[in-house]
Amino acid sequence: MPDRPEIVCICGSTRFTDEMRAANRALTFAGTIVVAPGEANEPVTEQQKAALDALHLRKIDLADRVLVVNPGGYLGESTRREIAYAHATGKPVSYTDPG
Structure with missing residues (x-):
């Protein structure tokens, strides 16, 4: 039995x-x-987006694996970078969607 549960980071387009x-x-x-992308109910500034993108990379660091949510095979620029x-x-x- 593992010491802790698996950690999965979800990536994908908002x-x-x-x-x-x-x-x-x-x-x-x-x-x-x-661990998943942060959510905002209002538009974010470019500075906020850059900070959220950097934070999401740290979430990937914490994870054991990454799950990309990509209906229809869609991968945006940020998701491809992740x-x-x-x-x-x-x-x-x-x-x-391995498409």
Whole structure:
């Protein structure tokens, strides 16, 4: 039995917030610790976006693996950067839609 539950970092476009929430719920009920993108109810500034992007890379650092939520195979620029970072740091990456 592991010392702690697996930690999964969810990545994906903010256009898929509902899908990321569903993945978060499913993983959480399966006993996984989930770290996910921050959410904002209002538009964010470029400075805030840059800070959130940097913070999300630190979340990837904490995770055992990355799950990319990508309905229809969609990968935006930020998500592609996060995937490249995860690969560079040796984190396994899986996709909800391997397309």
